Amino acid sequence: xxxxxxxxxxxxxxxxxxxxxxxxxxxxxxxxxxxxxxxxxxxxxxxxxxxxxxxxxxxxxxxxxxxxxxxxxxxxxxxxxxxxxxxxxxxxxxxxxxxxxxxxxxxxxxxxxxxxxxxxxxxxxxxxxxxxxxxxxxxxxxxxxxxxxxxxxxxxxxxxxxxxxxxxxxxxxxxxxxxxxxxxxxxxxxxxxxxxxxxxxxxxxxxxxxxxxxxxxxxxxxxxxxxxxxxxxxxxxxxxxxxxxxxxxxxxxxxxxxxxxxxxxxxxxxxxxxxxxxxxxxxxxxxxxxxxxxxxxxxxxxxxxxxxxxxxxxxxxxxxxxxxxxxxxx
Numbered sequence: 001x002x003x004x005x006x007x008x009x010x011x012x013x014x015x016x017x018x019x020x021x022x023x024x025x026x027x028x029x030x031x032x033x034x035x036x037x038x039x040x041x042x043x044x045x046x047x048x049x050x051x052x053x054x055x056x057x058x059x060x061x062x063x064x065x066x067x068x069x070x071x072x073x074x075x076x077x078x079x080x081x082x083x084x085x086x087x088x089x090x091x092x093x094x095x096x097x098x099x100x101x102x103x104x105x106x107x108x109x110x111x112x113x114x115x116x117x118x119x120x121x122x123x124x125x126x127x128x129x130x131x132x133x134x135x136x137x138x139x140x141x142x143x144x145x146x147x148x149x150x151x152x153x154x155x156x157x158x159x160x161x162x163x164x165x166x167x168x169x170x171x172x173x174x175x176x177x178x179x180x181x182x183x184x185x186x187x188x189x190x191x192x193x194x195x196x197x198x199x200x201x202x203x204x205x206x207x208x209x210x211x212x213x214x215x216x217x218x219x220x221x222x223x224x225x226x227x228x229x230x231x232x233x234x235x236x237x238x239x240x241x242x243x244x245x246x247x248x249x250x251x252x253x254x255x256x257x258x259x260x261x262x263x264x265x266x267x268x269x270x271x272x273x274x275x276x277x278x279x280x281x282x283x284x285x286x287x288x289x290x291x292x293x294x295x296x297x298x299x300x301x302x303x304x305x306x307x308x309x310x311x312x313x314x315x316x317x318x319x320x321x322x323x324x325x326x327x328x329x330x
Contacts, residue, residue: 001166001198001199001201001202001205002198003024003198003201004021004024004197004198004199004200004201004202005198007020007021007024007197009021009197010194011024011025011194011195011197012186012194012195021197024197024201025044025195025197025200027204028197028200028201028203028204029042029044029200031204031207031208032158032171032200032203032204032207033173035204035207035208035211036145036150036156036158036173036207036211037149037150038150038156038173040173040174040175040176041173041174041175041176041177041188042171042172042173042174043171043172043173043174043187043188043190043191044169044170044171044187044191044195044196044199044200045169045170045171045172045191046168046169046170046193046196047159047160047161047167047168047169047170048071048073048140048142048157048158048159048162048170049073049076049077050170050191051157051158051159051170051171051172052071052073052074052077052109052138052140052157053073053076053077054172054180054190054191055077055107055109055138055155055157055172055174055180056074056077056078056081056107056109056138057077057078058180058181058182058183058190059107059136059138059179059180059181060178060179060180060181062105062106062107062135062136063081063082063103063104063106063107064078064080064081064082064106064107064108064109065081065082065083065084065097065100065101065106065107065108065109065135066078066081066082066083066084066108066109066110067083067084067085067086067092067109067110067111067121068083068084068085068086068293069086069111069114069119069290069293069294070109070110070111070140071111071115071140071142072289074109074111074140078109081109082100082106084096084097084100084108085293086242086293086294088242088295089242089243089244090119090121090242090243090244090245090294091121091122091243092110092121092126094129097126097129098129101129101130101133101135102133104133104134105133105134105135105136106133106135106136107135107136107137107138107154107155108126108130108135108136108137108138109138109139109140110123110126110137110138110139111139111140111143112139112140112141112143112144112148112150112151113141113143113144113148113247113250114143114250114290115142115143115250115290116250116252116288116290116291116306117240117241117242117243117246117250117251117252117290117291117294117306118143118241118246118247118248118249118250118251118252118308119241119242119243119245119246119247119294120144120148120243120245120246120247121245122245123137123139123151123152123153124151124152127152136154136155136179137152137153137154137155138153138154138155138156138157139151139153139155139156139157140157141156141157141158142157142158142159142162142170143162143247143249143250144247145158145159145162145163145207146162146163146164146206146207146210146211146311147210147217147247147248147249148247150173153175154174154175154176154179155172155173155174155175155179156172156173157170157171157172157173158170158171158173158207160199160202160203160206160207163203163206163207163210163311164206164209164210164310164311164312165199165202165203165205165206165207166198166199166202166203166206168196168199169196169199169200169202169203170203171203177190209311210311217248217249217309217310217311217313220315221309221313221314221315221318222248224315224318224319225248225249225251225309225318226248227322228318228321228322228325229251229253231322231325231326232253232325235256235325235326236256237253237254237255237256238253238254238256238300238304239251239252239253240252240253240254240291240294240296240300240301240304241253242294242295242296248309249308249309249310250306250307250308251306251307251308252291252304252305252306252307253304253305253307254300254301254303254304254305255303255305255328256303257303257329257330258303258328258329258330259302259303260276260302260303260304260305261276263303263305263328264276264305266328267305267324267325267328270324270327272321272324274305274306274307275305275306276288276304276305276306287301287302288301288304291304307321
């Protein structure tokens with residue numbers, strides 16, 4: 001990032017400094033694609049929200065279908081979308097999806113990993129149904145690109161800060177630019193605004209680091225996190241993360257007796273940052289829309305917090321948090 005700040009030139013400018021900036025930007029683009037194993041196109045954005053707005057708002061001649069548990073940014077980007085519910089297994093309801101697809105091609109927004117519960121969607125078996133209908137799959141990989149292989153999709157959304165990179169930069173991976181209506185401007189004419197060169201360089205470095213075999217979280221950290229989740233259940237709490245597949249880095253857990261807001265305050269006082277719902281919808285006392293869509297009852301949802309770990313988390317951190325959780329009493 002320091003290299004980008006030192007240069008401080010517009011990558012679209014034709015002068016020498018601009019050409020240097022362009023070369024660095026294109027290098028960052030290729031590094032990110034290589035890290036993710038992507039051989040299509042990449043549009044730099046200001047983050048996942050803008051990437052979703054471009055992908056869903058400018059898909060060529062297609063209506064939108066979104067799963068009921070998508071991030072709020074998906075619903076803002078596609079306000080008139082058909083909403084497909086999820087089943088008891090946490091996966092998108094295949095029957096409802098097939099019914100919606102029967103009306104013609106669509107762009108379907110189905111996340112890879114849920115930001116509130118860590119529930120992972122089984123996307124591989126959706127491809128046949130989507131291909132048969134001529135539909136496109138847009139997958140939000142903001143929560144998974146740093147630790148999992150990206151799924152087979154037509155568009156992929158990634159966010160730098162979720163991989164330990166800078167805030168304010170992300171990308172929309174596109175299989176083919178022909179899928180999108182161009183807007184004019186930068187990024188091959190598919191995005192307005194000067195590219196964030198330092199952010200793009202930071203994003204490339206973060207993804208390269210997090211995608212290494214010993215990158216995002218170690219097996220020891222994952223095992224400690226899973227052990228804490230088991231301890232929550234043993235103490236009378238509930239692991240409410242729905243689905244048979246779940247990411248190691250995110251959990252939604254309910255205390256047996258204490259409300260979510262009280263837990264947030266008490267754990268914050270003990271030095272731990274957790275949340276109730278996603279960060280973009282926290283600060284409200286309403287039941288999480290995502291937990292409601294997953295079928296979590298009101299009482300359990302009111303006692304549920306979201307706990308996640310990142311690239312700096314250690315086994316000792318999780319052990320301290322487990323002790324803090326055990327100390328919570330009404």
